[in-house]
Amino acid sequence: QFPRQCATIESLRSGKCCPDYFPVFGPGTDQCGVSTGRGRCVQVTVDSRPHGPQYIHDGRDDREQWPVRFFNQTCRCNGNFSGYNCGSCRPGWTGPTCSQQINIVRRNLLDLSTEERRRFVNALHQAKVTIHPDIVIATRRREEIFGPDGNTPQFENISIYNYFVWSHYYSVRKTFLGAGQQSFERVDFSHEGPAFVTWHRYHLLQLERDMQNMLQDPTFGLPYWNFATGQNTCDICSDDLMGARSNFDVSLISQNSIFSQWRVLCESIEDYDSLGTICNSTEGGPIRRNPAGNVARPMVQRLPQPEDVALCLEVGIFDTPPFYSNSTDSFRNTVEGYSDPSGKYDPAVRSLHNLAHLFLNGTGGQTHLSPNDPIFVLLHTFTDAVFDEWLRRYSADISTYPLENAPIGHNREYNMVPFWPPVTNNEMFVTAPENLGYSYDIEWPGRALRVTEMITIAIVTALILVAIVFAAAACIVRAKKNRDELHQPLLTDQYQHYSDDYDGISTPSQSVV
Numbered sequence: 001q002f003p004r005q006c007a008t009i010e011s012l013r014s015g016k017c018c019p020d021y022f023p024v025f026g027p028g029t030d031q032c033g034v035s036t037g038r039g040r041c042v043q044v045t046v047d048s049r050p051h052g053p054q055y056i057h058d059g060r061d062d063r064e065q066w067p068v069r070f071f072n073q074t075c076r077c078n079g080n081f082s083g084y085n086c087g088s089c090r091p092g093w094t095g096p097t098c099s100q101q102i103n104i105v106r107r108n109l110l111d112l113s114t115e116e117r118r119r120f121v122n123a124l125h126q127a128k129v130t131i132h133p134d135i136v137i138a139t140r141r142r143e144e145i146f147g148p149d150g151n152t153p154q155f156e157n158i159s160i161y162n163y164f165v166w167s168h169y170y171s172v173r174k175t176f177l178g179a180g181q182q183s184f185e186r187v188d189f190s191h192e193g194p195a196f197v198t199w200h201r202y203h204l205l206q207l208e209r210d211m212q213n214m215l216q217d218p219t220f221g222l223p224y225w226n227f228a229t230g231q232n233t234c235d236i237c238s239d240d241l242m243g244a245r246s247n248f249d250v251s252l253i254s255q256n257s258i259f260s261q262w263r264v265l266c267e268s269i270e271d272y273d274s275l276g277t278i279c280n281s282t283e284g285g286p287i288r289r290n291p292a293g294n295v296a297r298p299m300v301q302r303l304p305q306p307e308d309v310a311l312c313l314e315v316g317i318f319d320t321p322p323f324y325s326n327s328t329d330s331f332r333n334t335v336e337g338y339s340d341p342s343g344k345y346d347p348a349v350r351s352l353h354n355l356a357h358l359f360l361n362g363t364g365g366q367t368h369l370s371p372n373d374p375i376f377v378l379l380h381t382f383t384d385a386v387f388d389e390w391l392r393r394y395s396a397d398i399s400t401y402p403l404e405n406a407p408i409g410h411n412r413e414y415n416m417v418p419f420w421p422p423v424t425n426n427e428m429f430v431t432a433p434e435n436l437g438y439s440y441d442i443e444w445p446g447r448a449l450r451v452t453e454m455i456t457i458a459i460v461t462a463l464i465l466v467a468i469v470f471a472a473a474a475c476i477v478r479a480k481k482n483r484d485e486l487h488q489p490l491l492t493d494q495y496q497h498y499s500d501d502y503d504g505i506s507t508p509s510q511s512v513v
């Protein structure tokens with residue numbers, strides 16, 4: 001969440017997080033790369049518009065008006081420069097001066113060659129075990145951030161992949177209201193609201209960027225899992241991809257997969273909620289996964305159908321009041337999976353993204369834990385592909401993305417929690433190939449026809465056929481008539497000559513000639 005250079009008592013006290021680009025000149029001399037025109041240190045802009053009625057504890061949560069509880073000054077970068085010290089490039093740009101355009105292609109995981117699959121799995125594992133070079137996480141709430149002695153900032157190193165896990169946890173954690181009090185749970189900065197698609201888009205972009213840097217390969221792209229193929233099995237759960245099922249425990253991953261060795265972060269939610277602590281980088285048990293195995297909930301033993309994606313893409317309004325998990329006719333609530341695929345809200349329904357999570361039935365189906373299962377990455381790249389197709393089809397129509405009264409964290413101009421430097425939901429509401437430097441190699445299913453549409457098409461087809469038959473019959477009659485008319489005079493003539501000249505000896509032809 002914050003650059004390592006800012007995790008100090010001085011930085012927190014000053015509220016300033018504007019690290020140097022060239023620290024060699026001495027601390028504070030090249031904040032945000034100002035000496036080379038990369039950027040400058042400015043006041044953070046926050047969203048102060050009202051939020052929706054779900055959150056009732058204003059003043060009690062560090063994530064309100066993110067990120068000002070921690071810092072109120074940040075780098076603002078010029079042109080295509082970006083990052084916490086303006087030392088990197090905006091998505092879609094690369095090179096020393098960020099002037100080279102790039103396009104990263106996100107492909108279907110099942111289309112990767114054996115060697116590409118091996119490289120992707122290895123890259124994920126490398127991210128799991130490599131300390132994030134720039135970012136550290138807060139392990140205490142703001143009021144305890146200086147530590148028990150008031151002089152020990154409570155931040156920790158974390159691996160690149162675990163940072164991805166932790167960011168998701170931090171965005172969904174409950175609001176701590178004090179020891180002995182129930183934490184407040186109707187708060188979620190990344191789900192059940194319009195920011196669902198924008199937040200998860202940035203979350204993936206950040207992992208992709210971190211992995212590109214780790215691999216020193218600016219062309220590395222995250223693949224996707226098409227979870228709506230019409231099958232109800234986990235087709236990516238094989239040992240060369242996300243890991244097959246263990247032969248010894250149905251809810252574990254096979255030992256032939258490196259993911260059986262991964263350990264899970266942020267498991268102790270009861271502790272966090274009762275003690276007011278925050279998940280840290282300590283790992284716990286293994287990833288649990290039992291696809292289609294939730295016998296108590298048959299509805300989540302299946303995956304979405306291709307038809308569901310096609311229907312969802314026909315919902316043309318981005319979001320509808322109350323901009324929450326009970327919104328109806330909302331594309332966002334449909335792709336998130338609280339509405340049926342045609343957009344109608346139904347509290348009993350789980351579809352698309354939610355259904356894919358619940359189908360996994362284990363670590364990947366619990367919101368505070370789900371990114372621990374690497375399938376999360378692939379499930380969300382596919383969800384993002386659907387969002388990008390919606391943006392393309394409806395010309396990124398942002399008019400129904402609320403500026404205010406969305407659930408806290410979800411207003412259009414809100415800085416997404418817990419990312420640094422600050423980035424608003426608005427900034428992710430753009431078509432990816434043109435604005436963010438990546439695209440999906442994907443073909444979208446056509447929608448099957450509804451009964452009424454089939455009846456209409458049958459009637460129209462029948463009418464056209466009848467019209468064609470009538471037209472053909474008319475043509476034949478006319479052609480025959482024309483032919484008859486063409487031949488008629490000759491015959492009449494001939495007949496006349498024949499009858500005039502016939503002497504009973506000469507032939508009719510002779511008489512005509």
Ligand SMILES: O=C1C=c2cc(C(=O)O)[nH]c2=CC1=O
Pocket residue numbers: 191350354355357358364365366367368370371
């Ligand atoms: O990790 C997640 C798990 C989820 C479960 C549901 C549900 O609909 O019950 N939704 C989820 C979203 C997640 O991100």
